[in-house]
Amino acid sequence: MSNEQWQVLKDIAERLNGETELQPMLQGVLQQLLPLTGLTTGWIFLIDERGKHTLTASVNLPPALEKTGCDALKRGGCWCVDRFKNGTLHKATNLIHCKRIEEAIQDNECEVDDIVDHATVPLQAGGERFGILNVASPGKTDLSKEELALLESVALQIGSAIKRVQLTAQEKEVALVAERNRLARDLHDSVNQLLFSMNLTAKAGSMMQDVEQSKDAFGTIQHLAQEAIHEMRSLIWQLRPKGLEQGIVQAITTYADLISLPVKVKQDGVADIPSPIEERLWRISQEALNNAKKHADADKVWITIQKERDSVTFTIEDNGIGFDMSALDSLPTVGLSGMKERIEEAGGSFELESAIGRGTTIQATIPF
Structure with missing residues (x-):
């Protein structure tokens, strides 16, 4: 492998380690990978646990696949996705006939740029499976063992990076919940207590004054404070909903009780x-x-x-x-x-x- 190829692999590794968003990471890696392998076209499907695939990145697709927002890639099934879903795709598979391109040819759709086959590589890491990488080139019908090994090596790095990004997203969600709970506590400890004190003060003042106008004023203050306390409790509950940990039904009924x-x-x-x-x-x-x-x-x-x-x-x-x-x-x-x-x-x-x-x-x- 040449120094230039080693540098590309190094750049790919740096991108995979540095990115925090899946789509730009996968798009950038695909753009770097294709010149390294001498291939021209590629696309990545992420496949969730229910078997639903999502086109997440693509480079230089033929018009037949790119037509109408890549609809040919987004709809229906195909050999590579089916093998991933049934658990029989474990390693890089050499160039195979693409069902999606075949259907495009049969439907007399746009040009396929002499691309009829693609190689498929699973994206996986540590026993977890995330999707597939497909690569192709006009007139290409076979890849060498070295080329397949290179694709598998990069795919393994991609799989590890996907797992890292997913974990980062989960950590952000946990941090968001923690911040929401902290805000709820702060609201309760400061604003809510202040309003409660205002309510007590206004109530005491209305009982001590003899002048009717003063009593009315204190009564208004008391009413406003009570309303503010009610609204604040509602806001606190929305930030930290008691009952959501027991499920959505419990959360809904508890909140409905709160607002009568x-x-x-x-x-x-x-x-x-x-x-x-x-x-x-x-x-x-x-x-x-x-x-x-x-x-x-x-x-x-x-x-x-x-x-x-x-x-x-x-x-x-x-x-x-x-x-x-x-x-x-x-x-x-x-x-x-x-x-x-x-x-x-x-x-x-x-x-x-x-x-x-x-x-x-x-x-x-x-x-x-």
Whole structure:
């Protein structure tokens, strides 16, 4: 191996050790790797534990694969993904016929740039499997043992880097939760105690004064302080929701009790919802309950959470005043807009139905 090739391998290792985001890391490594191997085209699939593959990086794809946002690579199955999913892809596999390119040729789609075969290398580390690296070149039908060994070596480094990035993301999430809990404690120890003292002072003052106007003023102070304490407790609970550790249903019912809103929750299969999805559902539930209480003037709410194989559907219905959807150009409250944004950020769908005097129903489906 030449000094130049060694330098490229060194640069790849440095990138893998330095990056903290998966997509730019994998895209950059792929761009560096192809010239080193003499190949021209490559793409990387990350494959989750349910077998769903995601196109995470690609370089110099032929038009047939790049067409319509790389749809040919994103949809359907193929030999390499199927072998990864059934656990039979353990090492680099020499150039094989690409099913996706075959289908593109059969459909008389765009040019394939004389690329019909690709090599496949699993991305794995320490017994964990993350995805596959596919590489190809026009007219190339075979790779040497040395070339396959080089690809396996780089793929092993990529697998280790993916694991490192995942662990870093988990650490950030833990740190975020810790910071949220710290903020909740600070709010309780400082602002909440101050407001409580204000309430006691105002109450004592109203009992001591004889002048009617002074009593009214102290009464107002007391009322405002009580409202502030209520709002602050609600905020603290949102930052550190007691009950979420027991699941989303417990968190929803506890928060509904806190804001004095009767709610019935029906759930199916939510015990094993991934934690990030569960927290997103919790935030959506908060906004929905607050919206029903403050804007819909509802006194009853029904919530249904249904888990499917790769998604969860959340439905909330209230008996509030409702509104005329045909008369609106946008969502009527900030809370509804916030819910829609949270759902769409997660790649989900948001549906809203309402009519004056007939309440409001919101349905959200979030994939995972």
